[in-house]
Amino acid sequence: MTGMATLSGVNDRARRQIIGGGAVLGTLILVAVFAPVLAPYDPESMSVREVMGAPSLAHPFGSDVLGRDVLSRVMYGLRSSLAVAISAIVSSFIVAVPIGVLAGYFGAWVDSVISRMLDMILVFPAMLLAITLIAILGPGASVAAIAIAVIYLPILARVTRASTLVVVRQDYISGSRARGASHLRVLWTHVLPNSLGPVVVQASVLSAFAMQLEAGLSFLGLGVQPPNPSLGSMLADGRDVLNQAPWIEIFPGLTIMVAVLAFSFLGEGLRRALDPKGVAE
């Protein structure tokens, strides 16, 4: 994919969005990955003297109701939130792409069967579906990731299907078939590489939503389980003392916002660069 390899042919706005979003996201991912090294304190160690301590040099983000360092908890929380969101979107992508490509390429009854099954997932509101799945499988980070992956599966599969429909009409597809290529060969070498652009775009945009959904689930206590911190559960912990110690709430909230914005910018920039036809919109 020549378009992906370089940013030279891309307009300035797209380039700024990709570089800006990518840089912020890259930093957040680095912080998350190296949280054990970077965090100044153990995120789980409590201290009676530090309960609801205001931000200071020792604790730049303050400390929470149990006297735990908020900065360290934000770092670890970011780690689990990103892990859940990204692994959910990646697994969704891996399942959705083959499904969507098959539906778009073969059409007819294959398409009908796949599309109706995807519609069945799509009729449930996202949060309700997630809560139902968690009610069945039990709460936890990996279940939350599975729930998020299932929720976004139909969206990614539909975008893949739409993008495949555009690609299959191209003469190089019928040309390749007319020169004796098998369905499998055409799918793998021509349809797949040409259909992926909009799906990558949609996946990066959905990562922003996945972050929010993960935060929502953890806020409800259905995602990452205590004592492991997650950005959503930190919001839940701090809401009773919002007036006395707003920093417990503000810093994880800001982190969620920055991460969501970074995913959105990256997705929007990629859309301008990879999907000029707007299939992923």
Add this chain to the structure above:
Amino acid sequence: MTAMLSLERLSVSFAGEAGPSIVVDDVSLTLEKGEIFGLVGESGSGKSTIANAVMGLLPASATTSGRIQLNGRETTGLDENDLRNLRGREMSMVFQDATTSLDPTWSVGEQIAETLRAHQSLSRGAARARTMSLMHEVGIPNAAQRYRDPPHRFSGGQRQRIVIAAAIANEPKLLIADEPTTALDVTIQAQILELINGLRHQHGTSVLLITHDLGVVSETCDRVAVMHRGRILETGPTRDVFGNPSHPYTRALMAANPAWSRRGSRLPVVPREWSIEEVRHD
């Protein structure tokens, strides 16, 4: 001698919401070996559907009746695997728009080699060498340097040459060219037609040339069939059909061609409805 391609009472219809629509209606024609046969008609007259029917590339929504014989072998009713073996090896096809006929994500050399390797067990090196000689044959200079170039580095005419190189890679006996020159300017058109004509002389390839351009047909084809609304209205040697057009539709088509009508006069419009009595110049 068996004909290269023979269509016997071929009909194709597509299922639609308002009942089936008949796109090809009871068409019979034969294409001899080494012949260039022109199929002319307006857009929507069913020319391309005939091409796709021969290639076995009609969508599942199409219903076909009648017989198609390729080199004496019945191809109607063959399964996908047998058809795939014929495509690219016995028959091949070139499409109208060379700008979309090549996959932008692969180099042109790889796309020609793909066709070779679909039918022959060649090593990578052998496929590469054969690809370069094919590129040379269709008139791409510096094949060795240009093998790795993506399609967008080539002009429209060069891309069509590359598509032709891929189509003839396995030396098919029948080449179907669906409006191969429509997207090209006139000088390049002539070169591409020259190339197709050369293939016939060098390899004895039979060509089914589909076009709406009467000029292209009169310059290139041995015989011609005039199609209108899914039916063949007039067929025969190009000389006879254009020299002495018997069907009023053929005459109207020719009158509407600016190259052949009187200068300064208004071009006539071709009416939509015609009697379907077929005229044969045999």
